[in-house]
Amino acid sequence: MKGRPVKLILAVTTLCLAAIALFWNTSTSSAQQAPNSCVRCHAGLDEKLSDSVRLFEHDIHKERGLTCTDCHGGDGTQDDMKKAKDPARGYIGKPSPAQIPAFCGKCHSDAALMKKFNPSLRVDQVQEYFTSVHGNRLRNGDQNVATCVSCHGTHGIRKPDDQESTVFPMNVAETCGKCHSDPQRMSAYPIPHDQYDNYKSSVHANALYEKHDLSAPTCNDCHGNHGAVPPGLTSVANVCGQCHGRQAELFRSSPHKAPFEEKQLGECIRCHSNHAITPPSDDKAGVGEGSVCISCHQSDKGFAGAQRIGGGLEKLHHDIDAANVQLEKAEAAGMEVSKPQFELKEASDALTQARVLVHTASPDEVEGAITPGLGIAEKSLQAAQAAFAELAYRRKGLFVSLFFILFLAALVYLKVRQIEGKYPFAKAA
Amino acid sequence: MEPNETRGPTRRGFLNYLLGTSAVATLGAIFYPIFRFMVPPAVVEAQQNSVSAGKVNDLAINSGKIFKFGSKPGILIRTQSGEVKAFSASCTHLDCIVQYDPGSKEIICACHGGKYDLTGKNVSGPPPRPLDEFTVNVKGDDITVTKA
């Protein structure tokens, strides 16, 4: 038949195109698929009910290919709300606070499952959580405490290293502070609610927020992430010692360790406070105003020791400052003093060393670091004075030479007058 | 005529004498610094680019020593295998001076527990960057450190 090959070709082509269209539609990832019924419905609702859709756009779970029904159950292919939200189809809906740990833990505590998405992610968060104050209270019926979603959010959950994540290091304090700084919320509990404000005034907050040093600690670094619990009084030093190892070590072998343990005094925080940790000033040591030593030591050996330590620090600090001031003056006067200025830095290093050694509570140890520092500061001061002496010498030299120069100029001027027969070399009448 | 004959020449002669001596004195005051300037000073060179950092035998195996590199601190390390290495000793976290730990064979910073390995790489703790390494030349017993 004449038209048969043409008809055949047409039929095959149409079939192919249809197949392509079909496969194209069904083989796209769920992200590019036509949105499920949950999204389609909720997107059109008012703010509170459509928040979830909006926030979920940036959620890490969405990136990994998960969707509403993967957590909330139900059937996203059903347009009918009753059918979509049918418990028989697994619909859980909005979990209560008490249900959240299990809700998230459904996946996050399943090692085999998590391995498929992020093999290096821990799977013991829920377990840790129930060792924390939050977890224990939740188990005992307090639904006001923090659960997973309090810190991580509900639908816009980002990875902790994402700058916009609620648990990114620079955002952690705010996240904790959402509850812990709320006086009304915290009124039911026997703890203060000034931790956030205190922390923000601390040297750690300064390092984190002003200097963008991400190694500076925020709430979770000392309290833990999921097993959040204030460290016990006798284990504070261990926590601080994570970074301040040297001071912790020195303290541990100092004569303070035993009495602190005996009297149940918080090791580091007794002198440095827990949240409002200010840059320690030399006033903390010694026996003057601002000293922490005198809160225990009044007129005993400790008092004498504190006096020596404080006195030594103050002297070195003062000597370094004095030398610096003189060197800066010499520099401003035009002298080249970069070498003594550098050498003075070594004295500052000695002061830093001495300040660390305060934790030994041993005046001998502290003085061991201070004495060489004093020597260096003295040398630098002498260098500054030498610079001033040189300046004075130059000025003297200048005045002497200027005298001769002006004298010579005057003489030349007189010579000119002499040659031209002017006064006082009048020509013969 | 007579008064000027006696006064003129002596006044002129005095002026010439003064002029002569002070001209010589001023020229001397100008040439003295020039001459002293040209005489080499005690310290012969501006040594900033390469520093002689002592002798190999003064540095025990598996030990470190701080030295001055121009206006910055440096650390000299003699490794277990006898090799001499040199790095900048300013910790890249907050500028404390680092030290060598013969026990762990690492460079450590006492301020906040930062640790660097023997290539200068920051391996633990807060330091955000590795330590700069210097080039070490050992001639006989003398160590010379140059900026890489």
Added chain:
Amino acid sequence: MTRTESVRLWLDERLGINSAIALAQKKEVPEHRHSIWYYFGGMTLFLFIVQVTTGIMLLLYYRPSAEGAFESVQFIITEVEFGWLIRSVHSWSANLLIAALFIHMFSVFFLSAYRAPREMTWVTGVALLFICIAFGFSGYLLPWNELAFFATKVGTEISGVVPLVGRPMLRFLRGGDEVTGATLTRFFGFHVAILPAITTVILGVHLLLVQMHGMSVPPGVEGKEVKKMKFVPNFLLRDLIGWILAIGALAALAAIFPWELGHKADAFAPAPAGIKPEWYFLFMFQTLKYLPAKILFLDGEVVGIMAFGLGGLFLLLVPFLNKEPGNTRRKRVFTIIGALVVAFMVIMTIVGYVT
């Protein structure tokens, strides 16, 4: 025959010095109320000689590389005996030289000393002005400190905006696209070899022409009977007084206001705030700051640079544009333009310092 006379005879037989001495003894300098300005040419020359002398001494210790330059200058002012003096004198004298040069040039301008037959003296003089400014610009970089590095960066950047030749000129000056150690070495070459060689020739011609034509007399005094002063020894001795006082001034400046060294240049550090070029560039720098971003279809900066370039060209051509004897109206126009230019430079310089 006295000893002096026999020595003179010996020299004359071999070098022909008698004719030179005769010329010198004949040379006369007119005395009138504007004679004071005659001294500034000699002062400029003297300060230039101070520069050459102190410069050669600094050469004994200076190292023209990015690694060694700063340290070598530091070495000179701390370790070398009187190094502080030689270095500060060199830096101060550079400024005094340019100041004296401006005074010399403007006094010649206002007294119309450039009129025939002294046009070429003027042209060589303007060339020497540009050369001295080049000396100042190239020398400024040599300590390789922060201030110098950024001043050079900005200065060479500006040369790059000239249309057509700007970019190649920038690359020629910088020895590359950026200011690096290569720039330093190149500027050193300009400063101690190329520019001195050119100066020797042009300064030689300039001085020769001055001797040839003698001292010019301002038009107001021309034709009248003027007293004449012998150049040797009268004028020369007066010159000497000025030079001796200049030495005193330099010594005082070096001892009381030592020239700063500051910090070593760091290409990666941001430019220090409020950076300014040396005072003799300040009026141009300040003017460029005030120009709008766009003038017609051209960049404001380009227009500014071209305007200054045209100004320089105008300066060069002054004797040919204002010929004497010309009409007195043109002369007055020139005098007014000159006064306005001086006022503009002074005001912009002050503004540059105050803001």
